[in-house]
Every structure is written in C-alpha cells, then in structure tokens.
Amino acid sequence: AQSVSQHNHHVILSEAASLELGCNYSYGGTVNLFWYVQYPGQHLQLLLKYFSGDPLVKGIKGFEAEFIKSKFSFNLRKPSVQWSDTAEYFCAVNNNAGNMLTFGGGTRLMVKP
Amino acid sequence: NAGVTQTPKFQVLKTGQSMTLQCAQDMNHNSMYWYRQDPGMGLRLIYYSASEGTTDKGEVPNGYNVSRLNKREFSLRLESAAPSQTSVYFCASSGSTQGYEALHFGNGTRLTVT
Numbered sequence: 001a002q003s004v005s006q007h008n009h010h011v012i013l014s015e016a017a018s019l020e021l022g023c024n025y026s027y028g029g030t031v032n033l034f035w036y037v038q039y040p041g042q043h044l045q046l047l048l049k050y051f052s053g054d055p056l057v058k059g060i061k062g063f064e065a066e067f068i069k070s071k072f073s074f075n076l077r078k079p080s081v082q083w084s085d086t087a088e089y090f091c092a093v094n095n096n097a098g099n100m101l102t103f104g105g106g107t108r109l110m111v112k113p
Numbered sequence: 114n115a116g117v118t119q120t121p122k123f124q125v126l127k128t129g130q131s132m133t134l135q136c137a138q139d140m141n142h143n144s145m146y147w148y149r150q151d152p153g154m155g156l157r158l159i160y161y162s163a164s165e166g167t168t169d170k171g172e173v174p175n176g177y178n179v180s181r182l183n184k185r186e187f188s189l190r191l192e193s194a195a196p197s198q199t200s201v202y203f204c205a206s207s208g209s210t211q212g213y214e215a216l217h218f219g220n221g222t223r224l225t226v227t
Binding site: 004036042043045046049092100101102103104 | 146148153154155156157158161171172203205215216218219220221
C-alpha cells in the first residue's frame with residue numbers, strides 16, 4: 001500500500017522567511033501529487049497539483065512544489081511567507097490506478113507577524 | 114454555488130447511539146468520498162463511491178456504512194457509535210473517477226462520542 005510522509009509536524013516561521021515543507025511517498029509507479037491547505041476552522045482547499053510535465057508546479061498564493069521522481073518527493077516551497085499562511089498543509093498522492101487518495105499526516109505552520 | 118454541503122456541523126453521541134451524516138454536492142461530480150481527520154494522522158478514507166450505484170471500502174471502513182442515494186448525495190452512517198469514532202468527518206467530491214482531478218471538500222462534521 002502506498003504511504004505519504006510529512007516529516008515536519010509543526011513549523012514556526014517569522015513573516016518574510018522562506019518555507020519548505022517535505023513530502024515523501026512510497027509508491028513506485030506513476031503518481032498524481034497534490035498539496036492541500038486547511039486554514040483554521042475551514043475545509044481543505046487545493047494549493048497545487050502535479051500530474052505530468054514540468055516537475056516544478058506553481059500554485060495559488062505564491063506556493064510552488066517540485067516533483068523529484070528519484071527521491072519520491074514533492075516538497076512545497078514559498079519564498080516569503082505571510083501571517084495569513086498560518087494553516088495546516090497536507091500532501092496527498094494518488095497512484096493513478098484507482099480512486100484512493102492517500103494523505104500525509106499534515107504540517108501545522110504558524111507564521112509570527 | 115454551494116459546492117459540497119455537509120450536515121450536521123457538530124454532533125455529540127453517547128456510545129451505542131446511531132446517526133447518519135449527510136452530504137450533497139451540486140457540481141455534477143461522479144465520485145464522492147468520506148474521510149475522517151484525526152490529529153497527526155491526516156485524512157483517512159472511510160468509503161468512496163466512484164459513481165452512482167457503487168460504493169467501495171477505503172482505508173478505515175469498520176463501524177461505518179454508506180449509501181449513494183443518487184448522483185448528488187452520499188451519506189455515512191454510524192450504526193453503534195464508539196469513542197474511537199470521535200473525529201472530524203469530511204465529505205468530498207471529484208469529477209474524475211481516476212484521481213486526475215482534485216477533491217472538493219465540505220466544511221466538515223465534528224463528532225464527539227462519549
């Protein structure tokens with residue numbers, strides 16, 4: 001079975017700091033990759049997704065992620081975070097053969113003003 | 114455009130009680146899903162329905178049943194609630210049955226079982 005690991009459970013940054021959240025998955029075949037964000041008290045929303053093509057994917061609100069197939073990784077980055085980026089971030093992987101999207105455990109990001 | 118609507122938003126049950134969580138989507142999506150969210154564990158799939166008339170077990174189906182009533186509605190039933198089912202439940206839908214599209218989530222139901 002596929003699994004998704006997010007090694008940073010809690011991250012605290014000051015505004016304008018750079019962000020990188022790690023995501024690694026275990027499935028060896030073709031995958032679809034997603035990052036979702038959950039702002040306090042809200043439901044999950046899509047930040048960005050990768051299906052094929054350019055491994056550097058740009059999403060909303062200045063976020064981007066890079067798919068590195070050899071490392072089974074899909075790390076999320078943002079050059080300069082804002083207080084409004086305080087949220088929980090989830091990496092998710094679908095193995096392209098079925099309907100089951102597997103989520104990582106999430107990373108809680110707190111940005112101090 | 115409402116998207117995915119879940120009811121209720123909050124519920125407290127006693128051990129052994131039953132309840133049904135309702136979910137409806139207005140995006141004409143084929144696939145619908147029920148997830149539970151627990152701290153540090155991300156979201157885990159309970160059941161999904163790839164299309165009207167079909168349902169399949171996900172990662173953590175024990176203690177739950179589902180009904181895909183029609184294309185719009187997908188309900189989750191707890192027949193005999195247990196404290197281990199205390200969680201936040203999210204319904205989601207997708208236009209793709211092969212995982213090519215992102216999920217659209219409802220606002221969640223916070224369930225406490227005492």
